[in-house]
Amino acid sequence: MTEKAAYSLPKKGKSQNDILNELTQMKKNDIKWEEGKNFCLVYSLGQEIGEFIKKAHNTFISENALNPTAFPSLCQMENEIISMSSGLLGGNEKTAGSLTSGGTESILLAIKTAREWAKEYKSSIKKPEMIVPETAHPAFNKASHYFGVKIVTCKVDPKTYKADLKDLKKKINKNTILMVGSAPQYVHGVIDPIEEMGKLALEYSTLLHVDSCIGGFLLPFFKMLGIVTPSFDFSVPGVTSISADLHKYAYTAKGASVILYKNQELRKFQYFATTDWAGGIYVSPSISGTRPGGPIAAAWAMLNHLGENGYMEIAQKTYEARRKIEEGISRIQGLEVMAKPEAGIICLGSPMFNIFAIGDKLSERGWYFDRQHHPDSIHLTITHAHHKVSEKFLEDLSWATNKTQNITTSIGNLKTTLTKGIVKILPKKLVTKMATKEGSKVTSSSSSNKDTAAIYGLMGTLSKKGSLDEMAIELMDQMFTPKKKD
Numbered sequence: 001m002t003e004k005a006a007y008s009l010p011k012k013g014k015s016q017n018d019i020l021n022e023l024t025q026m027k028k029n030d031i032k033w034e035e036g037k038n039f040c041l042v043y044s045l046g047q048e049i050g051e052f053i054k055k056a057h058n059t060f061i062s063e064n065a066l067n068p069t070a071f072p073s074l075c076q077m078e079n080e081i082i083s084m085s086s087g088l089l090g091g092n093e094k095t096a097g098s099l100t101s102g103g104t105e106s107i108l109l110a111i112k113t114a115r116e117w118a119k120e121y122k123s124s125i126k127k128p129e130m131i132v133p134e135t136a137h138p139a140f141n142k143a144s145h146y147f148g149v150k151i152v153t154c155k156v157d158p159k160t161y162k163a164d165l166k167d168l169k170k171k172i173n174k175n176t177i178l179m180v181g182s183a184p185q186y187v188h189g190v191i192d193p194i195e196e197m198g199k200l201a202l203e204y205s206t207l208l209h210v211d212s213c214i215g216g217f218l219l220p221f222f223k224m225l226g227i228v229t230p231s232f233d234f235s236v237p238g239v240t241s242i243s244a245d246l247h248k249y250a251y252t253a254k255g256a257s258v259i260l261y262k263n264q265e266l267r268k269f270q271y272f273a274t275t276d277w278a279g280g281i282y283v284s285p286s287i288s289g290t291r292p293g294g295p296i297a298a299a300w301a302m303l304n305h306l307g308e309n310g311y312m313e314i315a316q317k318t319y320e321a322r323r324k325i326e327e328g329i330s331r332i333q334g335l336e337v338m339a340k341p342e343a344g345i346i347c348l349g350s351p352m353f354n355i356f357a358i359g360d361k362l363s364e365r366g367w368y369f370d371r372q373h374h375p376d377s378i379h380l381t382i383t384h385a386h387h388k389v390s391e392k393f394l395e396d397l398s399w400a401t402n403k404t405q406n407i408t409t410s411i412g413n414l415k416t417t418l419t420k421g422i423v424k425i426l427p428k429k430l431v432t433k434m435a436t437k438e439g440s441k442v443t444s445s446s447s448s449n450k451d452t453a454a455i456y457g458l459m460g461t462l463s464k465k466g467s468l469d470e471m472a473i474e475l476m477d478q479m480f481t482p483k484k485k486d
C-alpha cells in the first residue's frame with residue numbers, strides 16, 4: 001500500500017465564507033426535513049425556534065460537563081433537566097438520573113447499572129440475563145454485546161405487537177436480572193403491558209427498565225390532554241429505570257437524552273471512578289468522557305422556553321396529525337395501519353400490495369421514511385411538522401398506491417428475511433448495491449435493480465442471517481471509507 005490517503009489538509013486554509021458556503025452546498029443531497037417530508041431522524045419546530053436553539057447551543061459550545069466543579073452552570077442545568085423529566089415521568093424527590101448523548105447511551109447505562117446492581121444483590125448469578133421483547137430497540141442487543149448480559153428474547157402478541165406476558169413469564173429464570181418494556185416500541189408504536197411487567201418484576205425481584213426514548217416527552221402531554229394512554233412510568237410499581245430522549249419529542253438539539261432511576265442508590269451503579277490514575281482522581285457518570293455543553297444548554301433552553309403549555313400544544317397537533325393520517329390510510333383501499341397507534345408512530349402495511357413498491361413511489365415525491373420487516377411495513381414517526389403536510393402526504397400515498405397496484409404481482413409474494421436493522425443502516429443506494437452484488441447469484445425475474453421493492457424481495461431469497469449481518473457491516477465499512485472526488 002503506497003497510495004496516499006484520499007484527503008490531506010489543505011496547504012493553505014480556505015476563507016470562512018467559502019467554507020460556510022461549501023457546508024450549505026453539501027446539504028443538497030440530504031433529506032428535505034425542513035419541508036416536513038421526513039418521518040424519521042429529524043424533529044423540528046420550524047426555523048424561528050430552530051434559531052433560538054442554535055443560539056442556546058452555541059452559548060455553551062466550548063464548555064465541558066465532565067467536570068461539574070469547573071462548570072457549575074452545566075451541572076445546575078443538568079440537575080434541573082433531570083428533575084423536570086422525573087416530574088413528567090411519575091418520579092418523585094428520590095428519582096435520580098443523568099443526561100446522556102442519546103437513547104442508546106441511556107439504554108447502555110441502564111444495562112450496565114443492572115449488571116452492577118446484580119453483582120451486589122444477586123451475587124450468586126454468574127451469567128446475568130435480561131428479557132427483552134423482540135420489538136425492542138437494537139440498543140439492547142448492543143448493550144448485551146458490550147456488557148455481556150445475555151439477551152433473552154420474548155415474543156410479542158401477533159395482533160397487538162405488545163410483549164406476550166405468558167412467554168415473558170416462561171423466560172424468567174434464576175439468572176434473570178432485568179426485564180425490558182417499551183413505551184412505545186419504535187417498530188409498531190405500541191406500549192408494552194408495563195403494569196403487568198411491573199408485577200412480574202416485583203414477584204421475581206428483578207429490575208424493570210422502560211424504554212420511553214420515543215415516548216417520554218410525548219406521552220405525558222397526551223395524558224394531560226386527556227388522551228387515553230396506558231401507564232408506563234414510575235407511577236407503576238416495579239419500574240426501576242426509564243430512558244427518554246430529549247432530542248426526539250422534546251425537540252432539543254441532537255445529543256440529549258435522560259436515563260432516570262427510581263433512586264440514587266441504583267444510579268450509583270452507573271458511575272465509574274478510578275483513583276490511581278497518574279492524572280488524579282477520575283470520576284465519570286456516563287459513557288462519554290468529555291461531555292459537550294451545547295446539547296445540555298439547548299435542552300435546558302427548550303424545556304424552559306416551551307414549558308408545559310407549549311409541549312401540550314405541540315402534542316395536540318401531533319395527535320391531530322396522527323389521527324388524520326390514520327384515518328386517511330383507512331380510506332385507501334388495500335392499505336392498513338398494522339397496530340393501534342398509542343404514541344406518535346404509525347406502522348403502515350398492506351395485505352394486498354407490496355408495501356415496499358408503494359414506498360418506492362412515495363419516495364419519488366420526496367417523502368422519507370424507514371422500511372421495516374416482520375411484517376413488511378413502512379414506518380411513520382409523526383411529529384409537529386406533519387400537521388401542515390398530512391393532507392399532501394395522504395394525496396401522495398393514495399397516488400402511490402394506485403400506481404403500484406398493477407406491478408404488484410411481478411414481485412408478488414417474495415418474502416423478505418432481511419435482518420432487523422439492516423434496512424435502517426443502509427440507504428436505498430446501498431441496498432441496491434448489495435442486491436446487485438448478490439443478485440448475479442440468483443436467477444430472478446424481478447425488475448430493475450433500482451426498484452427497492454424488488455430488492456427486498458430478492459434479498460429474501462438470499463443468504464441466511466449471519467451473512468446478511470456481515471454484508472451490512474461490510475457496506476457500512478465501505479461508506480466510512482473516504483473516496484477521492486473525481
Ligand SMILES: *Cc1c(COP(=O)(O)O)cnc(C)c1O
Pocket residue numbers: 101102103104105107137139182184185186211212213214245257
Ligand atoms: C430512538 C430510540 C432509541 C435509541 O435512541 P438514539 O438516540 O437513536 O440512540 C431507543 N429506543 C427507542 C424506542 C427509540 O425510538
